[in-house]
Amino acid sequence: MKYIFFLFIIILFLYSCKSDKIEYKPIGYFHSEYTMKTGAPRQGVLEPETKGQIILYEKYVAGLDVIDDFEYIWVLYHFNKAKGWDAIVRPPGSHHAFGVFATRSPRRPNPIGLSLIKIDSINRNILYVSGVDIFDNTPLLDIKPFLPSVDYVYSKKNKDAEIFLGHHDEDFINDSLVKVFVTGENK
Template structure:
């Protein structure tokens, strides 16, 4: 089976390379970007401005290959790629919850961006606490380390 996904827009951010950029939106607090939705999809934005946060799904376009065990930014030990948020994955799809500031035409002004400039956008969904924040959450190997994402910056270890 193959899936022929096409980008529906482009995400513009201040980050032009993986060196020294945030590894999650939590580490990108206040950093603004835009989503430019292609003309043919703009009708699909109706009612989006009522949401304070949106989920962006995008293609890690600068990731080339993948490994099934990786040493992620927040640890020195290897973990299975599916137990991490590493950008090099069999299907290089990224997910970020960002704040939606305003919508002007087909442009969404967003904050807390942790993706590279020019990242192709695959989908937008509204963030809904009742749907997206489960109770009794465990964070696995990240339990003690997750808060360090605020201060951690990436490097080029996942490039190529």
């Protein structure tokens, strides 16, 4: 009986050591004029004149080597303002609800954002960018170059889905819609 108890404790210990946890550390943060109160463009590429800065932490500066040869970059970031997630969401401006994976909602199981942003200039660890749709002080996870030869695929099916989802050139999302969409408050 003593050995069974001891074996049970070992199994319990080993099971508790097992972890599905994935941990990311920010490489920097985003600086922009956008807050939860002001709202942000629905998609930065639809508002190309919007400006911001990517502030990269010093230890990652060498990783920017040759990035200035690219005009556009993909930026991955953490939706740090999102609270929880919903399997079904209704994007601002849409009259329909959709599965979260058919949208770009920040309220996701893993709140990771993706934006295509234009590089205007670089000064050491600061990238001056345009086509911005990211809130101020958003933690950055990664930067990748936009490669037109592999990052673009025309699809009639996707275009029809975008229209149905309500993705269209809209002005800025107003502050109450941002609060509901990002935090889930006032549902």
